[in-house]
Amino acid sequence: MNPQLNNFQMNRRNFIIKNSRIAAAxxxxxxAGSFLPSAGTAAPFRQHPFTHRLPVTDGHYKRTCGYIEDIxxxxxxxxxxxxxxxxxxxxxxxxxxxxLYSILQLQQESWPFLQMSxxxxxxxxxxxxxxxxxxxxxxxxxxxxxxxxAKMFTFTTKHHDGFSMFDTKTxxxxxxxxxxxxxxxxxxxxxxxxxxxxxxxxxxVRELCAAAHKRGLKIDLYFSHPDWYDCDFRPYNQHPxxxxxxxxxxxxxxxxxxxxxNPQEYFRKSGLVIQPNPTDAEVTRMMxxxxxxxxxxxxxxxxxxxxxxxxxxxxxxxxxxxxxxxxLRKLRPxxxxxxxxxxxxxxxxxxEGFVPGDKENTDTPWFVIYPLGDTFSYDPDTEHYKGAAWVxxxxxxxxxxxxxxxxxxxxxxxxxxxxxxxxxxxxxxIWLRKNGEGIYATRPRPGAQWKEGEQIRFTRAKxxxxxxxxxxxxxxEEFILKxxxxxxxxNIHFLGFEQPLKWSYDSSKGLTxxxxxxxKEKFNKSESLTYGFKIRC
Numbered sequence: 001m002n003p004q005l006n007n008f009q010m011n012r013r014n015f016i017i018k019n020s021r022i023a024a025a026x027x028x029x030x031x032a033g034s035f036l037p038s039a040g041t042a043a044p045f046r047q048h049p050f051t052h053r054l055p056v057t058d059g060h061y062k063r064t065c066g067y068i069e070d071i072x073x074x075x076x077x078x079x080x081x082x083x084x085x086x087x088x089x090x091x092x093x094x095x096x097x098x099x100l101y102s103i104l105q106l107q108q109e110s111w112p113f114l115q116m117s118x119x120x121x122x123x124x125x126x127x128x129x130x131x132x133x134x135x136x137x138x139x140x141x142x143x144x145x146x147x148x149x150a151k152m153f154t155f156t157t158k159h160h161d162g163f164s165m166f167d168t169k170t171x172x173x174x175x176x177x178x179x180x181x182x183x184x185x186x187x188x189x190x191x192x193x194x195x196x197x198x199x200x201x202x203x204x205v206r207e208l209c210a211a212a213h214k215r216g217l218k219i220d221l222y223f224s225h226p227d228w229y230d231c232d233f234r235p236y237n238q239h240p241x242x243x244x245x246x247x248x249x250x251x252x253x254x255x256x257x258x259x260x261x262n263p264q265e266y267f268r269k270s271g272l273v274i275q276p277n278p279t280d281a282e283v284t285r286m287m288x289x290x291x292x293x294x295x296x297x298x299x300x301x302x303x304x305x306x307x308x309x310x311x312x313x314x315x316x317x318x319x320x321x322x323x324x325x326x327x328l329r330k331l332r333p334x335x336x337x338x339x340x341x342x343x344x345x346x347x348x349x350x351x352e353g354f355v356p357g358d359k360e361n362t363d364t365p366w367f368v369i370y371p372l373g374d375t376f377s378y379d380p381d382t383e384h385y386k387g388a389a390w391v392x393x394x395x396x397x398x399x400x401x402x403x404x405x406x407x408x409x410x411x412x413x414x415x416x417x418x419x420x421x422x423x424x425x426x427x428x429x430i431w432l433r434k435n436g437e438g439i440y441a442t443r444p445r446p447g448a449q450w451k452e453g454e455q456i457r458f459t460r461a462k463x464x465x466x467x468x469x470x471x472x473x474x475x476x477e478e479f480i481l482k483x484x485x486x487x488x489x490x491n492i493h494f495l496g497f498e499q500p501l502k503w504s505y506d507s508s509k510g511l512t513x514x515x516x517x518x519x520k521e522k523f524n525k526s527e528s529l530t531y532g533f534k535i536r537c
Contacts, residue, residue, distance in 0.1 A: 052078060052344050055362045060312070060340045060349070063252045067315035068343035076326065079347050083334040086305070087348060087365050088402075089441040090218055092395050092432065093152035094145050094425075095369055095408035097222075097376040098204075100127045100163050103413040107375040110161035113228060114238055115269045121240070122178040125193075125229065128163060132199040136415030138211035144417070145217060148425040149432030151440065152218035154308050154369075154406065157205050157297060159222075160237065162229030164194035166205035168296055170289045174231040174282070176241060176273070186231050186241070186275050193229050209301040220306035221297050225290070225313050225321075225341045232286035234278060237311045240270070243277045250314055259314075287320040294324065298332045305336065306348070312341035339364070350406075355394055359401045359450060367404035370394065372421055377410035385420045388427035392529040395428075395439060396470045400457035402444040430526035434496035438468030438532045449483050456481070468495070469533040474520055475513070479533075482510035487536045495532035497522070511535075 052072070054061040101110045104124070113124060145153055158164045162172075170192065177187045191197065195204055205221065212219050226237030233239055235246040238260060243249065247258035260266045267273075278286070298304050313321060325345055328335070339346025348365040355368050372386055373379030391407055398405040409421045432439065442459035444450050445467065451457050459468045467484055486492060491500035492513055502514040513533065523531070 050078070050084065050363050050365075052364060053362055054339055054344055054346070054349055054364055055360060057361075058339075058349060061343060062254075064312050064341060064343050066252070066254045066256045067318050068345070070344055072345050073322075076345060077329055077333065078345075079334045079336045083305070083336055084347070084365060086218070087336055088404075088443070090151040090367075091399050091404045091439050091442070092150055093154065093218075093220070093367065093404065093406040094148065094150045095154045095371075095376060095406045097156045097159070097408065097410045098415070099156060099159050099165060099377075100124060100131070100161060101159070102378050102410060103127050103131060105378055105380055105412070107377065107379070109156075109375070109377045110159045110163075110228070113161050114240055114267070117270060118178040118184055121176075121270070124161070125175075125178075128193070128195075128198045130199065131413070133413060133415040134200070136200075136202075136204065136207075136411070138204075138207035139214075141208065141411075142211040142215050142217060144422065144425070145212075146215050148429040149436060150217065152220055152305070152406070153212065154220040154222050154306075155205065155208055156222040158224050158227070158293070160224045160226050160228050160311065162193055162224075162227040162233075164192065164293070166194065166296070167196050167203040168192050168194050168293055170292050170296075172230045172232075172289075173285065175229055176231060184273050205297070206301060209304070213302050218305040219301075219303070220308050221301075221304060222308040222310060223294060223297060225309060225311045227290075230286070230289070231275070232278060232282045232289070234275060236313045236317075238266070240267075240273060242267075242272060242274050244274065245277050249277075249316055252312070256315065283317060287317055287324070290321075291324040291327065294328055295331065298328060298335050304332070305334075306338070307335055308338045308350075309340045309342060309346070310338070336365075351403075355397050355405070356401060356403070359444060360403070365403075367406050368394065368398050369406045369408060371408035372424065373409070373418075375410070376408040378412045379410070379418065380412075382418070382420045385418070385424055388424045388431070388526065389529045391424065391428045392431050393472055395432075396457050396459075396472075396530055399439050399442060399459050400444060400450040400470075402450075427526040427529065430524075431529050434527050435470075435530070435532040438470065438495050438534065442468065445483075452482060458484075465537050467535045467537050469535060471531045471533075473531075474528070475515060475531055477515050477517060479513040479515060480510055481513070481535075484511045484535055485537060486511060490536040492536075493534045494519070494522075495534055496527070501533075 097109050106112045116124060157166050172189060172191050172193055174186055175189045176184055178184045209219055226239060227233040228240055231241055234241040235243045235250045242263055250259040251257060252259050263272050325342060336347035339349045350367055350369045352369050360366060373384040395405045409417060411417050438459055441462060443462055445458050445460050449458060455472045457470045460466060469481055485505060492503050493500055504512050
């Protein structure tokens with residue numbers, strides 16, 4: 001960033017609205033140097049406004065960049081600086097996928113629905129009539145999250161299959177009867193298709209949010225843009241009901257290409273179903289229900305920090321979706337929205353199934369989402385769970401690059417977590433209780449100083465000149481750090497221990513921390529997953 005900006009005390013929102021076109025142009029052309037701190041300079045936190053630009057490599061950005069304007073309209077406002085700071089502080093969370101797919105132990109949540117036969121689809125949509133997950137206990141869940149060291153969680157209020165895990169007051173007016181005589185037909189209905197229409201009849205979202213508020217956990221409510229049960233949403237996002245003009249309505253990419261290039265092949269296993277194009281009245285009803293459900297989620301359950309939007313709709317309804325966003329911002333200005341389906345109108349984004357290999361080429365906040373097993377929903381196979389060391393390494397790696405890490409697990413049909421998931425995340429919690437100071441509410445070091453080699457990562461405190469160093473392996477009797485210069489006479493500690501370690505500094509060699517061999521025995525199995533140091537610089 002241009003150092004001259006340090007002298008101005010300006011509101012970030014006013015600045016970004018007035019100057020977003022300049023900042024965006026600089027990022028597009030690659031001439032963004034004047035907006036960014038140099039690699040070797042430790043810039044003060046909150047020195048510059050967020051540019052609100054997703055990486056152009058982000059898969060979901062690519063899907064919608066052909067019709068969502070890169071620079072939001074001038075009257076649009078993102079969440080506040082305070083909301084962003086709290087987001088950046090969280091660092092570790094739990095991601096929960098739970099729904100009808102959990103009854104059948106489907107992998108990849110509700111996605112397999114698209115490849116089911118007509119009879120299987122009808123049976124799937126009828127599962128809610130007998131579902132009674134009496135093992136669900138919101139207090140027990142949130143106690144586990146707290147024990148595991150999580151500061152946030154995401155819960156699926158509605159996945160693509162359209163089943164709502166909360167007490168929505170909206171009504172679905174058209175659905176498919178997949179096993180009607182003569183073949184599938186679209187029929188009138190008047191249902192919520194929600195957890196309240198099961199024998200369970202309890203608002204899972206309400207209970208979870210109430211329990212989370214007691215423990216001070218941040219709440220992120222996942223919500224799917226598409227809805228495969230409600231026929232008003234046809235043909236968006238691989239909807240099982242396609243229409244004659246699907247190739248013009250459901251389009252993606254810069255060139256607005258058909259979302260499904262070969263529908264016959266895509267739906268080969270299940271069979272392609274084509275119904276009439278949606279009427280104007282159906283489109284209006286669709287977007288009103290979409291808006292109302294989001295309203296319900298941000299206004300009925302207390303303080304909600306984030307809404308985790310997923311997938312996308314299309315250009316014909318983007319103006320209505322943009323109006324919905326403007327409306328929601330007025331209701332709850334500090335709710336942060338995941339950018340999926342809304343482009344640069346979003347507040348954060350989520351690399352999925354990988355930790356970025358370097359510090360991201362954007363200042364848009366992010367956290368990684370990654371399943372502990374092979375899928376975000378319930379995984380019954382013990383061998384699939386990746387282990388506590390894997391989780392800790394990813395927490396450290398993400399934090400060193402300025403992000404957070406969210407591990408995905410799913411409860412079974414009765415609302416219970418796999419014992420292996422509990423065992424591994426308990427270990428993570430033990431490690432975080434010892435090392436959390438170097439993770440929570442930290443920020444990355446400037447430039448390339450977030451790491452040394454493949455085994456060492458760094459974070460730094462927000463308001464003090466403290467660097468935290470992490471070694472994935474036992475550091476040995478002499479731990480050398482080339483990019484850290486401690487304050488003269490300061491103490492260096494292992495995180496979680498008060499006893500100082502001896503050290504020396506040489507300008508040509510760097511910092512050497514001397515570690516007596518007996519120190520290795522001071523760490524139990526969980527605490528030795530990664531080794532953290534506190535260094536005042």
